Structures are given as structure tokens and as C-alpha cells.
Amino acid sequence: MSRHARPARRRLGPLPHLRSVAGQAFILQLLLILVLVAAAVAAVAADARAHSTVDARRRSLAVAETFAHAPGMARAMSGDKPTSELKSRAEATRKGSDVDSVVVFDTRGIRLTHPEKRLIGKRIVGPAELVRDELHGKTITQTFRASQGPSVVSAVPVTRADGTFLGGVSVGVKIHSVNSEVDRRLPMLLGSGAGTLALATGGAALLNRRVRRQTHGLGAAQMARMYEHHDAVLHSVREGVLVLTADKRLLLVNDEARELLRLAPDAEGRHVGALGLEFRLTELLMSGRRVTDEVHPCGARLLSVNVRSTGRAGAPAGSVVTLRDTTALRVLSDRAVETGERLKLLSDAGVRISSALGLTGTAEELVDVAVPRFADIVAVELLDPVLRGEEPKPPYEPLAPHRTAVGGAPAEAPLFHVGERVVYAPPHRRAGPCGPEPPSSSRPIRPVPASGRPARPGACSTTGSIR
Numbered sequence: 265m266s267r268h269a270r271p272a273r274r275r276l277g278p279l280p281h282l283r284s285v286a287g288q289a290f291i292l293q294l295l296l297i298l299v300l301v302a303a304a305v306a307a308v309a310a311d312a313r314a315h316s317t318v319d320a321r322r323r324s325l326a327v328a329e330t331f332a333h334a335p336g337m338a339r340a341m342s343g344d345k346p347t348s349e350l351k352s353r354a355e356a357t358r359k360g361s362d363v364d365s366v367v368v369f370d371t372r373g374i375r376l377t378h379p380e381k382r383l384i385g386k387r388i389v390g391p392a393e394l395v396r397d398e399l400h401g402k403t404i405t406q407t408f409r410a411s412q413g414p415s416v417v418s419a420v421p422v423t424r425a426d427g428t429f430l431g432g433v434s435v436g437v438k439i440h441s442v443n444s445e446v447d448r449r450l451p452m453l454l455g456s457g458a459g460t461l462a463l464a465t466g467g468a469a470l471l472n473r474r475v476r477r478q479t480h481g482l483g484a485a486q487m488a489r490m491y492e493h494h495d496a497v498l499h500s501v502r503e504g505v506l507v508l509t510a511d512k513r514l515l516l517v518n519d520e521a522r523e524l525l526r527l528a529p530d531a532e533g534r535h536v537g538a539l540g541l542e543f544r545l546t547e548l549l550m551s552g553r554r555v556t557d558e559v560h561p562c563g564a565r566l567l568s569v570n571v572r573s574t575g576r577a578g579a580p581a582g583s584v585v586t587l588r589d590t591t592a593l594r595v596l597s598d599r600a601v602e603t604g605e606r607l608k609l610l611s612d613a614g615v616r617i618s619s620a621l622g623l624t625g626t627a628e629e630l631v632d633v634a635v636p637r638f639a640d641i642v643a644v645e646l647l648d649p650v651l652r653g654e655e656p657k658p659p660y661e662p663l664a665p666h667r668t669a670v671g672g673a674p675a676e677a678p679l680f681h682v683g684e685r686v687v688y689a690p691p692h693r694r695a696g697p698c699g700p701e702p703p704s705s706s707r708p709i710r711p712v713p714a715s716g717r718p719a720r721p722g723a724c725s726t727t728g729s730i731r
Contacts (some may be wrong), residue, residue, distance in 0.1 A: 274337045290472035296466040305457040312449050317416065320437040321405050325418035328435040331368075332420040341368070341422055341430045345383060346376045355379070364438045365412055368422075370431040373399055383411055388434065390417070401429040407439070414439040442538045504567075504587030507574075512536045512550055515582070524567060524587050545569070552583050559590065609637050623651065631671035641672040643679070644688055694729055 288621070331354070334592050340349040346368070354377040366453050368376040373387045373395060379586045388395060390408055397404055401421035415436040455586055470602040504521025508514060514532050522531070536549045545560045548569065556566045558621060568588040571579050613633040617626050627644035634642045645665040649656040667680045 273433050276514065289475060290468055293468040293471070297468065301457045301461045301464070304460070305453050308453050309450065312453070317407070319654070320416040321418065323361065324363060324416055324435040324437050325403075325405050325420070327357065327366065328361055328418045328420040328433045331357050331366060331435070332422045332433040332595050337422055340426075341376070346370075351377050351384075361435075365410075365434075365436040367434040367436070369398075369434065371429060372676055375433070380411070394419075398432055398434070401432070410436050412436060412438055432508065450621040486569050502588075504585075506549075506585040506587070508536065508549065508583045508585065510551075510582050512552070514539065521585075521587055524565065524589060525562060535644060549583075549585060551580070554719070558564060566594055605637070609685070611634065627669035631669045639672070641677075641679075642670070643656065643667060643673075644669040 275356050334353075336622070337350075337362065340346055341350060350368050354368060358364070358366040358379060365379050367378050367388065369388050370376060375388060377387055378384050388398065389396075389411055391406075394404055398419045398421075401423070403418075403420050404482070405416070405418040407416050410414075415438045417434055417436045419432050419434040421432045424430060424631065426647050435486055439728065501518070502520060504524045505516075505518045506514060506521050507516035513535050517527060517532060521527070525539070525541060527539060538544060538545070540561050542560060545562060545567070548560065548571065549559070550694045552573065552679055554572045554573065555569060557570060560569050566589070568590045570586045572584050574584055613630065616629040619629070623646060625647070631642045631644060644667070645670045647656045647665050651666060651668070665686050667682050667686055670679065670682055675680050
């Protein structure tokens with residue numbers, strides 16, 4: 265890491281990971297897990313409490329009915345000493361049925377038995393309406409504050425065989441006992457909740473690590489800013505940019521690449537082979553190999569192509585392709601080469617001509633330089649005064665120039681040779697073998713040499729003159 269990047273990292277604060285998208289998602293997931301686990305534990309605890317209360321009601325009612333309908337119960341209550349006969353039986357039933365109290369009362373509501381001896385002989389307590397129902401021989405099951413505190417109380421009447429009301433049996437289970445049952449289950453509930461929280465937190469941490477790796481630890485604002493920056497750069501560069509997926513589908517394309525390749529508006533998402541590109545270019549994009557400035561034709565254009573892989577360790581390898589139109593550059597390059605060759609020709613001509621001492625040598629050097637780089641055949645003709653070193657004076661027509669140097673001409677060409685006098689035809693229009701010739705006095709003709717050989721037929725030049 266460079267020394268310029270370190271202060272930026274310190275400015276993120278002591279917990280930079282928590283400011284990233286992955287860190288924020290992890291915190292949110294952790295809070296949700298905590299709320300859900302707490303709600304689940306509270307719901308299970310409430311459900312356990314409700315079940316314990318229902319169980320206490322059922323148990324107290326079952327014990328009261330069993331004790332009230334036990335054999336000898338009516339006879340004991342009708343006797344002279346009901347307390348002495350029922351006290352031991354009530355205490356044994358209380359201990360054996362896991363309830364807090366078994367109270368037997370008469371028709372006036374006087375307790376005949378009670379776990380606390382000081383309360384025997386006193387009236388039963390409770391809401392007036394419930395006490396009235398108990399003394400009228402009704403069966404009740406309610407939760408209220410009894411002699412032992414808040415309890416679940418069930419009362420069942422005791423009657424003779426003929427239905428005469430003799431009193432009742434009241435069985436109570438204290439709320440504290442109900443809560444104790446829930447408290448015994450609470451460690452298991454909390455342990456299950458803690459295990460669930462640990463598993464969920466571990467899963468969230470793994471997910472957070474994956475998201476942080478995929479988002480490179482960037483925050484939401486940083487990702488939005490990076491997207492805007494990259495989108496602006498992608499659509500403003502003068503080079504075409506293509507982004508291909510690992511299965512060679514077009515993921516992203518900018519405006520310049522769309523114009524260079526003439527892609528359809530719905531090209532994104534298509535396979536490279538379905539884009540309608542040149543065969544060689546399609547083959548290159550399908551191969552995914554790394555290339556630098558490889559030129560490929562695309563219609564009337566020549567494109568310089570660069571391909572780079574986007575694959576990271578353990579990730580599928582896509583590719584980024586950049587395209588640059590080099591057609592105009594190639595034309596300018598060819599023109600530059602041609603201009604350079606002409607400049608070199610002029611330079612060579614200047615050097616070689618300036619090194620010649622005489623007119624004949626200068627003419628020969630000029631012919632050697634011009635053939636074949638400037639022309640296929642070159643001839644130099646000079647007037648007699650010039651050959652003698654004098655200044656020619658007008659009129660020039662009577663003066664016949666001498667061919668001083670010639671180059672590039674084959675031996676059988678119908679041209680004047682070096683040393684021969686060049687004779688010009690009279691100025692009139694005539695049809696030559698190459699078409700009508702302009703009226704000019706500058707067209708040389710080949711006379712019959714002194715050797716007696718016949719003159720060879722003339723050849724047509726681009727100016728219509730016979731050389």
C-alpha cells in the first residue's frame with residue numbers, strides 16, 4: 265500500500281468494515297437474529313407458562329374430584345370429628361399428588377383441614393362470588409389470591425348419596441409452583457436460543473465475508489460514486505469497450521464500440537457468435553487469448569484490438585476488449601512513408617548532383633537518381649551552347665539539343681541514344697499511334713542515322729512525344 269493511501273484508510277474510522285455494504289448488512293442481520301431469537305424464547309416461555317397453568321388447573325381439579333368422591337368421605341364429614349378423620353388423608357393426598365393444599369370445608373365455609381394448622385377452623389377466603397358458588401355446591405376452577413397467595417384453585421362439592429350438600433374439597437396449586445416449572449425449562453430454552461443465535465451469527469458472518477469480498481469492502485456511497493464514474497468514463501472514451509462474461513456473452517458495450525462494430529440495439533446479452541462480426545474477430549473474442557494492438561478488418565475499417573482477462577483467483581474468467589479505429593492512422597502512415605521516400609530522393613539527388621564536376625556527369629547522376637525511384641525512363645537533353653559552357657540565346661528553335669544522358673531504356677527502345685541530336689517535327693496536328701497529338705514544336709523525331717540504318721518506329725510517352 266502506498267503512503268498516500270494509508271491516511272485515507274485511517275479516515276474510515278476504527279471499524280472500517282462496518283461502514284461497507286457487507287458490514288451494514290451483517291449488523292442488520294445480527295439485529296434481526298437477536299430480535300427473532302429473543303421473540304422465540306419469550307414465546308416459548310409464555311407458551312410453557314400457559315401450559316403449566318393449564319396443567320395446574322387440570323391437576324387441581326382431578327385431585328379435588330378424586331378426594332371428594334373417595335369412599336367414606338361423606339361419612340367422615342357427617343361424623344362428630346371430621347377434622348381428625350380427614351386431616352391425615354388430606355395431607356397424604358397433597359404430598360402424593362404434588363399440589364400445595366387440600367382443604368376440606370363444611371356448608372358454612374369453615375375449614376376442616378389445611379396444610380397450615382392455624383387456618384383450620386377459619387372461613388375459606390377468595391372472591392365473594394366464588395365463595396358463594398362453592399357454598400352452593402358448584403364446581404369451580406379459578407386463579408385468585410388464596411390463603412397461600414396467588415394460586416390456581418379448584419373446588420368440588422361433597423354430597424351424600426341422596427344429593428345433600430355436606431361441604432366441599434378445595435385443591436390449590438400456587439402460582440410460584442407454576443413459575444418454578446417454567447424456570448426449570450428456562451435453561452433449556454435459553455440454551456436452544458443461544459445455539460440458534462450462534463449458528464445464525466456464524467452463517468451471517470460467512471455471508472458477510474462473501475459479500476465483502478465481492479464488493480471489495482466498499483460502502484454504498486462509494487459504490488454509487490464508482491458506478492457513476494465508471495459509467496461516465498465508459499461512454500466518453502474514444503475507444504470501443506466490450507465486456508464479455510465467462511461464457512462469451514456480451515455483458516456491456518459502450519457507444520463507440522457499438523458504432524465501430526455496427527451492433528444491434530439489443531446486442532447486450534447475446535453470445536459473441538450471434539453478433540454478426542467478421543470471422544477472424546469472432547474467433548479472437550471466442551478464444552479469450554491475450555492480444556495487444558492486433559489489427560482486424562471490420563467492414564471498411566481496420567480495428568486495433570486489445571484483449572485482457574478479468575479473471576481473479578477462484579472466479580470465472582471474463583474478458584475486456586478495447587477497439588480503436590486505425591483506418592485513418594494507416595492512411596496517414598502510408599502518406600508519411602511516401603513523403604519520406606520523396607524527401608530521401610530529393611536529398612540523394614542533391615548530394616549526387618552537387619558532387620558531379622561536369623555537365624555530362626551531372627546529367628548522368630540525375631538519371632541514376634531518378635530511375636527507378638521517380639520514373640521508369642529518364643532522358644536529359646542539352647543545347648549545344650550549354651555543352652560548350654556558353655549561355656544560349658533566343659530564338660531556341662533552330663538549336664538542336666543533344667541527348668546527354670538516358671536511363672532505364674532498353675536497347676531496342678525507339679529512343680535517341682546518348683550523343684545523338686534530337687530533331688523536332690514541325691508544329692502541326694497529326695494522328696499518332698496513341699491518338700491525336702497536340703500541335704507542338706517540341707515533339708522530337710528520330711532521323712535516319714549516318715550509318716544508313718532505318719529509323720525505328722517511335723514510342724508514345726504520356727505527353728504524346730516520341731522519345
